Amino acid sequence: MPSDSVIPSSFRDPSGFVFTHEGIVYRQVNLSYKAEYDRLMESGCYSSLVQKGWLLPHEELNNSISHTHEGYITLRPEQLPFISFPYEWSFDMLKDAALLTLSIQKECIHHGMVLKDATPYNIQWHKGKPVFIDSLSFATYDEAEPWVAYRQFCESFAAPLLLMHHKKYPLHPLFLAWPDGIPLPLTRSLLPFKTRFSLHTYLHIHLHAKMSGGNKPASGNKTARFSKQKMLNLISSLETMIAKLQLAPQKSTWSGYYDEAAQRDDYLPAKKALVQDWISKLTSIHTAIDLGANDGAFSRLLASQQIFTIAADFDPFCINHLYQAIKTEKLSGIHPLVMDLSNPSPAIGPYKGERDSFIQRTHTDLGLALALIHHLAIGKNIPFHKIAALMAAACHTLIIEFVPKADEKVKLMLQGREDIFTDYHEAAFENAFSAYFTIVEKAPVAQSGRTLYLMQKNAD
Amino acid sequence: MHILLYIDPGSGSYLVQIIAAAALGVAFFFRNIKNYIKALFTRSDKKPKDNPPV
Numbered sequence: 454m455p456s457d458s459v460i461p462s463s464f465r466d467p468s469g470f471v472f473t474h475e476g477i478v479y480r481q482v483n484l485s486y487k488a489e490y491d492r493l494m495e496s497g498c499y500s501s502l503v504q505k506g507w508l509l510p511h512e513e514l515n516n517s518i519s520h521t522h523e524g525y526i527t528l529r530p531e532q533l534p535f536i537s538f539p540y541e542w543s544f545d546m547l548k549d550a551a552l553l554t555l556s557i558q559k560e561c562i563h564h565g566m567v568l569k570d571a572t573p574y575n576i577q578w579h580k581g582k583p584v585f586i587d588s589l590s591f592a593t594y595d596e597a598e599p600w601v602a603y604r605q606f607c608e609s610f611a612a613p614l615l616l617m618h619h620k621k622y623p624l625h626p627l628f629l630a631w632p633d634g635i636p637l638p639l640t641r642s643l644l645p646f647k648t649r650f651s652l653h654t655y656l657h658i659h660l661h662a663k664m665s666g667g668n669k670p671a672s673g674n675k676t677a678r679f680s681k682q683k684m685l686n687l688i689s690s691l692e693t694m695i696a697k698l699q700l701a702p703q704k705s706t707w708s709g710y711y712d713e714a715a716q717r718d719d720y721l722p723a724k725k726a727l728v729q730d731w732i733s734k735l736t737s738i739h740t741a742i743d744l745g746a747n748d749g750a751f752s753r754l755l756a757s758q759q760i761f762t763i764a765a766d767f768d769p770f771c772i773n774h775l776y777q778a779i780k781t782e783k784l785s786g787i788h789p790l791v792m793d794l795s796n797p798s799p800a801i802g803p804y805k806g807e808r809d810s811f812i813q814r815t816h817t818d819l820g821l822a823l824a825l826i827h828h829l830a831i832g833k834n835i836p837f838h839k840i841a842a843l844m845a846a847a848c849h850t851l852i853i854e855f856v857p858k859a860d861e862k863v864k865l866m867l868q869g870r871e872d873i874f875t876d877y878h879e880a881a882f883e884n885a886f887s888a889y890f891t892i893v894e895k896a897p898v899a900q901s902g903r904t905l906y907l908m909q910k911n912a913d
Numbered sequence: 914m915h916i917l918l919y920i921d922p923g924s925g926s927y928l929v930q931i932i933a934a935a936a937l938g939v940a941f942f943f944r945n946i947k948n949y950i951k952a953l954f955t956r957s958d959k960k961p962k963d964n965p966p967v
Contacts, residue, residue, distance in 0.1 A: 599931060599934075600930060656937070660933070661929045664929045683930075684934075686941055687930060689941070690933070690937050
């Protein structure tokens with residue numbers, strides 16, 4: 454098996470690895486993990502978690518594809534259309550991932566197993582819900598031992614959620630600085646003083662941070678025994694603490710955008726009708742990315758046509774709002790994503806990158822970039838050709854809206870600053886995008902002065 | 914412990930769990946008594962606490 458087909462994010466766990474073969478993702482279970490894997494399958498733990506929709510189901514293959522000598526069994530997990538990471542999630546997405554991890558830990562304990570790690574990277578989003586994907590994270594439970602992944606849980610779930618709750622600010626980019634979780638002493642120093650008087654926060658963060666100092670070996674205390682009830686109390690305490698957390702609602706830059714936009718004559722209905730008309734003419738569109746999705750009005754339109762849609766926006770409040778709507782309305786075809794296109798998530802980790810960049814992960818049939826171009830070109834000073842290259846990397850077919858300088862929103866953006874954008878006009882826009890795309894259709898959006906383009910990516 | 918420790922559980926993290934579990938044992942003991950007394954005077958139409966998170 455070529456080593457470059459092994460997905461680099463699975464290098465940390467010696468129990469097995471994830472690899473791709475002919476476009477399908479597989480997981481190899483190594484012989485060293487045989488006993489634990491068999492226990493997961495035979496104890497009823499796997500079937501119970503899958504039945505609840507908490508664990509991604511897999512099928513066991515009779516033949517090994519990887520042909521490595523340490524292999525025990527090859528699994529073909531249910532395939533996910535998109536992989537995202539916690540630095541791209543909104544507050545409630547991280548909170549639900551945390552609560553799911555705790556629920557799985559409790560369920561495992563009832564089946565004589567335990568989670569040996571508790572990281573948000575083990576959770577992905579499938580059909581609108583969080584799902585645990587790492588079938589190698591389960592170990593045999595020894596009641597006398599505390600939870601091996603407790604610190605990891607506190608650093609990578611509890612710490613960022615508590616900080617966001619108390620600071621009233623979305624802090625998901627902290628995961629880029631500390632991919633393995635926010636250090637507890639730092640969290641402790643940033644949390645308000647009053648949090649010391651909350652029993653759960655005091656125990657899991659303040660006391661934990663204080664006791665984490667020094668170089669004592671982790672398992673040095675062999676005299677004190679743990680118990681199943683103590684473990685369940687610990688999980689229950691973490692659950693109680695996290696369930697109460699919320700991101701204080703704020704009037705963000707873009708919340709209410711569509712209410713405002715709807716008042717502009719027949720702008721929105723005309724745009725919706727155009728997009729719908731073009732999509733109905735397109736064939737073989739199964740996946741899409743809605744760039745600048747806002748509250749997801751157009752993502753919903755795509756999802757209603759059975760198109761799996763990544764709804765990306767740089768505003769974490771909008772995405773959180775969309776995620777809450779996805780939960781309430783049980784929408785299964787939309788993946789909300791917090792993404793700043795002027796600074797898309799980089800690849801992180803040693804050497805080639807443990808986690809792929811946003812650009813490496815995003816290859817959709819359709820891209821939607823509505824009322825976005827002026828924010829990138831004027832708001833962020835990004836030249837048209839760089840925006841075109843970004844779109845060409847993300848999708849094959851593109852529906853993009855051009856917003857002219859005469860538009861009142863652009864005028865508003867240019868207010869109080871020097872207009873250095875002499876090249877911001879339709880001809881330059883078409884010219885830059887023509888380097889990557891062929892313009893198939895072009896139509897004005899009602900009387901707004903804005904133009905909608907349907908483009909097809911040129912063959913490489 | 915049988916688990917292959919490929920993540921560092923953290924120095925002090927085991928000890929803090931032992932202390933936290935003891936403190937929580939006391940806290941939950943009194944909470945249960947409070948809930949029991951409360952339940953005597955109110956109708957028990959509460960949903961079970963063990964709901965799935967999502």
